[in-house]
Amino acid sequence: MRNDLAAVQAYLASVIPGSAPIPADPALAEAAACFVTGNARLTPAAQVDIYRRQFWLRHRELLRDDFPGLAHLLGEERMDAFCRAYLDAHPPAHAPFRRMIEDVPAFAARFDGLEGVAPRALVVDMARYEIALLDVRTGPDAPPLDPQKLTSLPEDAWERARIVLHPAALRLSFTYPVHRLRKAWIVAGEPVVLPDAPAPVKLALYRNRDLVTHFEELEAEAFLLLELLAEGVPLVPALGRLAEPLPEDRQAHVATNVGRWFQQWTTLGIVVDVDLPASS
Amino acid sequence: MTTPDRMRLGLPDLGIGVGLRVPHCQEIFETRPKVDWFEIISENFLVPGGVPLANLDRALAHYPVVQHGVSLSIGSTTPLDFTFLRDLRALLRRTKSPWLSDHLCWTGTATLNTHDLLPLPYTEEAIRHVATRARIVQDTLEVPLVLENVSSYLTYTSSELTEWDFLTAVVEEANCGVLLDVNNIYVSSQNHGFDPLAYVDAVPAHRVVQIHLAGHTNYGDYIIDTHSGPVIDPVWDLYRRTIGRVGAVSTLIEWDEDIPPLATLLAEAERARVVREEALSHAK
Numbered sequence: 001m002r003n004d005l006a007a008v009q010a011y012l013a014s015v016i017p018g019s020a021p022i023p024a025d026p027a028l029a030e031a032a033a034c035f036v037t038g039n040a041r042l043t044p045a046a047q048v049d050i051y052r053r054q055f056w057l058r059h060r061e062l063l064r065d066d067f068p069g070l071a072h073l074l075g076e077e078r079m080d081a082f083c084r085a086y087l088d089a090h091p092p093a094h095a096p097f098r099r100m101i102e103d104v105p106a107f108a109a110r111f112d113g114l115e116g117v118a119p120r121a122l123v124v125d126m127a128r129y130e131i132a133l134l135d136v137r138t139g140p141d142a143p144p145l146d147p148q149k150l151t152s153l154p155e156d157a158w159e160r161a162r163i164v165l166h167p168a169a170l171r172l173s174f175t176y177p178v179h180r181l182r183k184a185w186i187v188a189g190e191p192v193v194l195p196d197a198p199a200p201v202k203l204a205l206y207r208n209r210d211l212v213t214h215f216e217e218l219e220a221e222a223f224l225l226l227e228l229l230a231e232g233v234p235l236v237p238a239l240g241r242l243a244e245p246l247p248e249d250r251q252a253h254v255a256t257n258v259g260r261w262f263q264q265w266t267t268l269g270i271v272v273d274v275d276l277p278a279s280s
Numbered sequence: 281m282t283t284p285d286r287m288r289l290g291l292p293d294l295g296i297g298v299g300l301r302v303p304h305c306q307e308i309f310e311t312r313p314k315v316d317w318f319e320i321i322s323e324n325f326l327v328p329g330g331v332p333l334a335n336l337d338r339a340l341a342h343y344p345v346v347q348h349g350v351s352l353s354i355g356s357t358t359p360l361d362f363t364f365l366r367d368l369r370a371l372l373r374r375t376k377s378p379w380l381s382d383h384l385c386w387t388g389t390a391t392l393n394t395h396d397l398l399p400l401p402y403t404e405e406a407i408r409h410v411a412t413r414a415r416i417v418q419d420t421l422e423v424p425l426v427l428e429n430v431s432s433y434l435t436y437t438s439s440e441l442t443e444w445d446f447l448t449a450v451v452e453e454a455n456c457g458v459l460l461d462v463n464n465i466y467v468s469s470q471n472h473g474f475d476p477l478a479y480v481d482a483v484p485a486h487r488v489v490q491i492h493l494a495g496h497t498n499y500g501d502y503i504i505d506t507h508s509g510p511v512i513d514p515v516w517d518l519y520r521r522t523i524g525r526v527g528a529v530s531t532l533i534e535w536d537e538d539i540p541p542l543a544t545l546l547a548e549a550e551r552a553r554v555v556r557e558e559a560l561s562h563a564k
Contacts, residue, residue: 003438005406006357012398013389037435039473041501047434050502055394062395092393095323095351095364100393141329168330211331 001034008035015048017091019056019084022049059087059100066101066134069126069182070108072192073118081113101131118194121175129178129205132170136205136213139168142272144209149274150266157276159236163229164273165265169206171218171226177201179215206270216268221246221254222261226270235262286486287527289424289457291378294344294530296553301535304542305335313546317344319532320375323351326367336374345375346490346530348459352382352417354427355400355410358390365420372423379489381426381459384410384447399432402439402446407453414454426457426489431467431496431505443468444482457489460526462518463511463534467496467503476514480522488526493519493552494534508537510548516555523559531556 001007012035015028022028022045029045036044060083064071071079086107092100105127114120142164153161175198184190202223204216218226221242228238239258243251265271295316300308307313318339325332339345351364372380385397400406418425429447441449451458460483469476493516495509511519511533523529533548 003401003436005355005401005403005409008401008436008438009357009386009389009398013392013394016394016396017392033437035437037437039435039471044434046501050433050504051394051396051398054396054504058395091391092395093388093391095353095361095387095393095395096326097395136330138327138330138332141333168328207330211334 003035011035016051016055062097067130068186069130072185073126078117125174125176125178132172132205136168136170136207142166145266145272160234162232162234162275163271164275165230166270166272169270172203172205174201204270208269288489291489293528296549297532298545298549299534300339301539303539307542309338312342319346319348322347322349322368322371325371347375347377347380349382353387354413355386360413369421379424379426380421381428383430384427385430397430399430401436402441407449410450411453414456424457426459428459428461429464431464433471433502435472444479448484451487458487459490460488461492462522463494463515464505466515466518467505470503476518480518485526488529491529491531492534506537507534519555520559523556524563528560
């Protein structure tokens with residue numbers, strides 16, 4: 001058997017992610033002896049097994065750190081099973097931990113160990129929300145809005161001015177209010193009580209000027225308006241597109257509230273700039 | 281004999297530092313403790329923005345910061361990750377780190393990243409492989425690359441050299457520095473039954489740019505480098521011996537598991553300062 005550098009690395013990479021102890025598998029133990037010496041206290045398989053155990057402990061801790069809400073939701077034992085199954089299905093292939101966790105929501109959508117534990121949509125929502133929190137905390141920076149820039153805009157500017165949202169702010173839709181559940185369980189230390197029924201919610205998740213992450217629940221129309229602004233549609237055309245399919249009473253609601261929404265988003269730091277393209 | 285100006289490859293002695301860790305940041309920024317420098321884990325700061333980079337900038341305003349990495353995988357047989365190197369280079373421009381350290385190890389293959397620091401076989405093939413890659417990395421980053429000895433829990437049937445001969449051959453051939461982790465020497469010596477003093481005495485003294493000290497966890501049949509708890513006395517003894525050989529070299533306390541209050545960490549750093557001064561006086 002080859003035991004050059006590439007062969008050594010291929011062997012170890014093939015056994016380290018496994019869940020069964022290497023000394024208990026005769027074939028793996030025999031292969032270990034080809035590459036690893038062992039010593040007076042540990043067989044070659046036992047030496048390799050140290051790295052297998054460390055692999056599991058390290059990645060379990062990492063997943064628990066990044067998904068404390070999910071861990072609360074699933075409980076200790078089921079979270080371990082989830083981590084095992086996830087690492088089997090998606091062994092980490094890249095150094096950044098962010099890449100390692102990116103498939104967690106999709107995996108939660110098909111993980112077969114949720115029966116009798118929690119509604120699948122709730123588990124998926126929690127995974128999505130916890131990844132969003134990580135992304136907002138480390139997303140790009142942007143200088144705060146210069147109030148002078150707003151006051152100096154000509155009256156017709158809103159027809160073409162592009163509202164620039166904070167690049168780290170996210171707009172999220174969930175079937176369950178995972179933001180409130182997570183806050184209750186993780187921040188307030190309340191016991192885990194699962195909601196009786198879905199309660200769809202739309203959020204802006206953002207960080208304030210002190211870099212503290214917050215959520216803001218949004219009405220459906222406010223959420224849609226933010227989506228349009230994020231796409232780069234100027235405010236006035238965005239309002240037109242938003243209002244067009246709405247019944248009259250909702251159009252009136254938007255007209256009444258848009259100033260308040262905009263002021264709120266500006267105050268919270270979700271709006272960071274107004275970009276007025278030069279007139280042609 | 282090595283002349284003083286050749287020591288540390290001409291790089292500065294920064295004194296005694298500690299790792300910059302999130303639980304301590306606020307207290308550090310509010311109290312500005314007496315620490316000569318901070319080490320950061322580069323990968324934790326390879327993000328677009330937010331708290332990590334804000335913390336880094338606050339640290340940089342008052343302290344020298346040195347970049348230490350865990351993902352270079354200098355010994356891997358997969359190609360070097362030039363996107364990662366580009367990101368490291370961008371961070372180096374921010375930190376002005378006088379050198380960049382990572383581990384003499386491999387971390388994975390094309391399909392698996394173990395996020396662990398696996399030892400290399402101590403062979404001529406591995407020396408050539410690592411040295412070639414280290415030269416490319418050093419050329420790309422344009423700062424001195426400093427390689428750290430890892431703790432290991434296995435030894436390979438293919439190894440032809442001692443670990444210290446392997447380390448020496450790699451850094452000589454690559455013309456790079458050594459981050460001598462004295463705790464790792466102790467851990468590996470206990471795991472593999474070699475004399476840690478032989479290791480310390482064999483390392484090319486003029487290439488030692490930095491030293492790491494840390495605690496570990498003893499499981500009876502083996503020891504794991506957990507960076508938990510205080511430095512134990514045999515490791516302090518090895519540190520004295522090392523300083524006696526290499527002179528005044530930047531020294532850092534690592535403490536990453538069960539992270540203690542800042543005061544405890546700083547007390548450990550002060551102990552390192554005292555031990556280092558004693559060892560330097562004794563060497564004179």
